[in-house]
Amino acid sequence: MPTARKKQVSLSDTKYYHCISRCVRRAFLCGEDRFTGRSYEHRRDWVEEKLLTLAKVFCIEVCGYAVMSNHTHIVLYVDDKKAERLSDKAIVIRWHKLFKGNWLTQKYINGNELSESEHIMLAADITEFRLRLASISWFMRVLNESIARRANEEDGCTGRFWEGRFKSQALLDTAALAACMAYVDLNPVRAKIAEAPETSDYTSIKKRIECARQGKQPKSLRRFAGNPRANMPSGLPFDLTYYIQLVELTGRCMRADKRGYISDSQPLLARLQIAPDNWLKLTTQFTKVFHGAVGRKQAMTDYCEHLNKKRRVNLTQCEQLLG
Numbered sequence: 001m002p003t004a005r006k007k008q009v010s011l012s013d014t015k016y017y018h019c020i021s022r023c024v025r026r027a028f029l030c031g032e033d034r035f036t037g038r039s040y041e042h043r044r045d046w047v048e049e050k051l052l053t054l055a056k057v058f059c060i061e062v063c064g065y066a067v068m069s070n071h072t073h074i075v076l077y078v079d080d081k082k083a084e085r086l087s088d089k090a091i092v093i094r095w096h097k098l099f100k101g102n103w104l105t106q107k108y109i110n111g112n113e114l115s116e117s118e119h120i121m122l123a124a125d126i127t128e129f130r131l132r133l134a135s136i137s138w139f140m141r142v143l144n145e146s147i148a149r150r151a152n153e154e155d156g157c158t159g160r161f162w163e164g165r166f167k168s169q170a171l172l173d174t175a176a177l178a179a180c181m182a183y184v185d186l187n188p189v190r191a192k193i194a195e196a197p198e199t200s201d202y203t204s205i206k207k208r209i210e211c212a213r214q215g216k217q218p219k220s221l222r223r224f225a226g227n228p229r230a231n232m233p234s235g236l237p238f239d240l241t242y243y244i245q246l247v248e249l250t251g252r253c254m255r256a257d258k259r260g261y262i263s264d265s266q267p268l269l270a271r272l273q274i275a276p277d278n279w280l281k282l283t284t285q286f287t288k289v290f291h292g293a294v295g296r297k298q299a300m301t302d303y304c305e306h307l308n309k310k311r312r313v314n315l316t317q318c319e320q321l322l323g
Contacts (some may be wrong), residue, residue: 095132185204
């Protein structure tokens with residue numbers, strides 16, 4: 001039986017999660033169906049556009065993504081503190097960008113006077129909206145439902161387009177986060193549908209590289225804040241340049257179709273204290289090796305205690321590969 005989502009998400013342990021959604025009924029998300037010759041490539045636009053649009057509405061940031069032929073990989077950061085800081089009006093305005101709301105929220109947003117009982121009902125609604133805007137489940141629900149409707153309409157059919165549930169993994173420390181992001185960014189290279197990260201269409205790494213060439217970072221993605229330090233600004237705890245170089249080098253090793261070598265002098269990899277051979281395994285087999293939360297021993301222990309989990313499922317693999 002699948003684990004309940006509330007038993008997988010512990011924001012006190014980590015705000016980073018890796019989500020995977022897969023198509024069913026031999027449906028193609030995008031790319032070309034080799035059996036019929038029909039192209040679904042345009043659906044990549046649907047997913048990328050909707051994903052980045054939702055990140056502006058939800059209090060959830062996109063760290064990485066890859067849109068593949070029949071599945072998607074997304075790494076998310078949940079900014080629950082932002083949801084708590086937003087005013088009631090800001091919460092309702094954001095919710096109305098997703099749904100029409102109800103007569104009460106419409107009355108409130110239009111500036112009409114509310115009775116005492118209506119204020120009480122509205123407060124309950126806003127509390128629920130606030131929680132949903134910082135919920136991975138709601139984020140993925142809105143994303144996947146909108147894509148499913150468009151695909152079903154285009155295909156002239158009904159029924160499921162995605163598997164019943166998306167899969168999620170808690171990324172408990174910087175080592176797990178870096179390995180998972182590189183795994184996601186290199187999906188098209190590993191699948192041999194792209195020659196290099198900068199030519200991997202509909203991925204976060206391509207978007208980051210395009211902006212980096214202009215000395216910028218994409219506003220639609222969570223920023224790289226640099227190495228961890230005192231008074232660190234909000235953002236990914238890596239240096240952008242080092243990360244791009246590491247992904248590029250890893251991609252070259254995989255494209256060579258042999259056991260590659262990554263220099264210990266690579267700053268990011270050295271700081272994470274992951275052996276080069278283990279890094280290659282992590283970035284090519286992340287979801288095969290790990291089937292749940294990922295992190296080093298202490299992070300795994302804390303996470304399981306907070307969610308009352310009796311078993312640390314991935315502990316052996318984490319110790320072997322992450323150190």
